Amino acid sequence: xxxxxxxxxxxxxxxxxxxxxxxxxxxxxxxxxxxxxxxxxxxxxxxxxxxxxxxxxxxxxxxxxxxxxx
Amino acid sequence: xxxxxxxxxxxxxxxxxxxxxxxxxxxxxxxxxxxxxxxxxxxxxxxxxxxxxxxxxxxxxxxxxxxxxxxxxxxxxxxxxxxxxxxxxxx
Amino acid sequence: xxxxxxxxxxxxxxxxxxxxxxxxxxxxxxxxxxxxxxxxxxxxxxxxxxxxxxxxxxxxxxxxxxxxxxxxxxxxxxxxxxxxxxxxxxxxxxxxxxxxxxxxxxxxxxxxxxxxxxxxxxxxxxxxxxxxxxxxxxxxxxxxxxxxxxxxxxxxxxxxxxxxxxxxxxxxxxxxxxxxxxxxxxxxxxxxxxxxxxxxxxxxxxxxxxxxxxxxxxxxxxxxxxxxxxxxxxxxxxxxxxxxxxxxxxxxxxxxxxxxxxxxxxxxxxxxxxxxxxxxxxxxxxxxxxxxxxxxxxxxxxxxxxxxxxxxxxxxxxxxxxxxxxxxxxxxxxxxxxxxxxxxxxxxxxxxxxxxxxxxxxxxxxxxxxxxxxxxxxxxxxxxxxxxxxxxxxxxxxxxxxxxxxxxxxxxxxxxxxxxxxxxxxxxxxxxxxxxxxxxxxxxxxxxxxxxxxxxxxxxxxxxxxxxxxxxxxxxxxxx
Numbered sequence: 001x002x003x004x005x006x007x008x009x010x011x012x013x014x015x016x017x018x019x020x021x022x023x024x025x026x027x028x029x030x031x032x033x034x035x036x037x038x039x040x041x042x043x044x045x046x047x048x049x050x051x052x053x054x055x056x057x058x059x060x061x062x063x064x065x066x067x068x069x070x
Numbered sequence: 071x072x073x074x075x076x077x078x079x080x081x082x083x084x085x086x087x088x089x090x091x092x093x094x095x096x097x098x099x100x101x102x103x104x105x106x107x108x109x110x111x112x113x114x115x116x117x118x119x120x121x122x123x124x125x126x127x128x129x130x131x132x133x134x135x136x137x138x139x140x141x142x143x144x145x146x147x148x149x150x151x152x153x154x155x156x157x158x159x160x161x
Numbered sequence: 162x163x164x165x166x167x168x169x170x171x172x173x174x175x176x177x178x179x180x181x182x183x184x185x186x187x188x189x190x191x192x193x194x195x196x197x198x199x200x201x202x203x204x205x206x207x208x209x210x211x212x213x214x215x216x217x218x219x220x221x222x223x224x225x226x227x228x229x230x231x232x233x234x235x236x237x238x239x240x241x242x243x244x245x246x247x248x249x250x251x252x253x254x255x256x257x258x259x260x261x262x263x264x265x266x267x268x269x270x271x272x273x274x275x276x277x278x279x280x281x282x283x284x285x286x287x288x289x290x291x292x293x294x295x296x297x298x299x300x301x302x303x304x305x306x307x308x309x310x311x312x313x314x315x316x317x318x319x320x321x322x323x324x325x326x327x328x329x330x331x332x333x334x335x336x337x338x339x340x341x342x343x344x345x346x347x348x349x350x351x352x353x354x355x356x357x358x359x360x361x362x363x364x365x366x367x368x369x370x371x372x373x374x375x376x377x378x379x380x381x382x383x384x385x386x387x388x389x390x391x392x393x394x395x396x397x398x399x400x401x402x403x404x405x406x407x408x409x410x411x412x413x414x415x416x417x418x419x420x421x422x423x424x425x426x427x428x429x430x431x432x433x434x435x436x437x438x439x440x441x442x443x444x445x446x447x448x449x450x451x452x453x454x455x456x457x458x459x460x461x462x463x464x465x466x467x468x469x470x471x472x473x474x475x476x477x478x479x480x481x482x483x484x485x486x487x488x489x490x491x492x493x494x495x496x497x498x499x500x501x502x503x504x505x506x507x508x509x510x511x512x513x514x515x516x517x518x519x520x521x522x523x524x525x526x527x528x529x530x531x532x533x534x535x536x537x538x539x540x541x542x543x544x545x546x547x548x549x550x551x552x553x554x555x556x557x558x559x560x561x562x563x564x565x566x567x568x569x570x571x572x573x574x575x576x577x578x579x580x581x582x583x584x585x586x587x588x589x590x591x592x593x594x595x596x597x598x599x600x601x602x603x604x605x606x607x608x609x610x611x612x613x614x615x616x617x618x619x620x621x622x623x624x625x626x627x628x629x630x631x632x633x634x635x636x637x638x639x640x641x
Contacts, residue, residue: 012154043159078450
């Protein structure tokens, strides 16, 4: 993500809530402030329909991270 | 861990700020990068469909393996072909 | 580490790698046994064997706290305070301090001590950093283990495009040894951000540029010079034109720090030339926030904006050094900053007399900026030793050469008016019948530099239009 932003491409990462702390630690150590959207853990055992619903539900927050705020 | 002294006037925070975002998505291309963790593909594919329904161009990319950083040629290709990226699905 | 200093008692600091400490070991043993002496060892924790309860101070924490400079040091405490200390072995002193008679009967009267480990070069800096006694005020930036130092510095925008020396606390402390000035002294406000440049902040950038500590006074003088209002640093940075600060160094400091005034003086390969020029640019970038395509609008810029710094070749010159010409006393070290760019070469391998050579120079000078422009930018004429010899042998002083060049640069308006020579550029028709000098009075500066072989001088052109409306050169003394 940091690499793509360094190349001039605004990026938003999508991760499960499991990753919240790890993301914070990585961001601190790299000195970056990545745009992240978290979806509820777990993901591995979900059905296709459940995953599609998660995508539908989180589409707006994800796109919001790619446009200017306010 | 290395500690360096800040050579700047220190008027900005130490965290590198995010890139400025565009006003609107119209006319832009969104790249969707699958980092190859399981089940992410279904999620990301659905995102791509829904974004496409809005008339916004979408391109899909995938890392060859989850365990390593995306290869340089892939990153260069993405940077050349899209305006914005959604990357997932980390857990 | 617990504080084991006695309220009332004796403390000694020793190291095995010290013949006097070894000599005094039996005395230390006796004092430890009978008088409650506590012994700290700086290098080998198994020394001295005569003191079974010796304390390992290889981390040098206690030595630093006690400000030990020599080993052995013997200290007496009373009511929690140090009341006396002695260095080396001195029977009379040790007996006085301990109150014990007959110490070390079979030892010589006295024996000098050795340098303590905690004051060895490098070690004292590390200890100050560890104990946060450095007095450094710059914000600390922790580079994570995930990150490469070089990439981290590039990513933060600190670089001029080339790798930087990471400005660790140790390196900055060491750099500050190069000046007697207070690290928190403010030199001025660096444009365009008008942010305060302290000696410390300049030192951080000097480290990144690759400077040695002994270069710092020159860097500080260059920063002070560009901050002089008449240099117009903001304009020099913001212009669409080519210029950046060019630094010419005069005086004993040049030889002392190993600058190059001879072969390839304006080229690569000399650390002092390269790093001093670079440090100035990094200060403008990082403290002043002057960066290309932001406030720096230069269309092309020029390679000198990475670094452009050299020393004048004063030895054997019949001309006064530039700094003296500009008002400083002979023998003073000084920098002159000039808003300039590039190098226009003057090839003249045939002129045997000063008049002919001066005409070669003038021909090139007249082309600066545009052949149709007069008055035009200032110029820094760098005369190589072989060309200088031509003038010296003819008895031409610097003043004589200046006079000749200005005369040769008086140009008839017919050549200059807009449209003349089929070039739209140029001056107004109202100039007709007059002559215009290519340069304002004082617009040419002359220095001598370069290798001994080669008849190739050069011109560093300035900022159109030269003079008080744009940027004036500034000379500042180098202070330690």
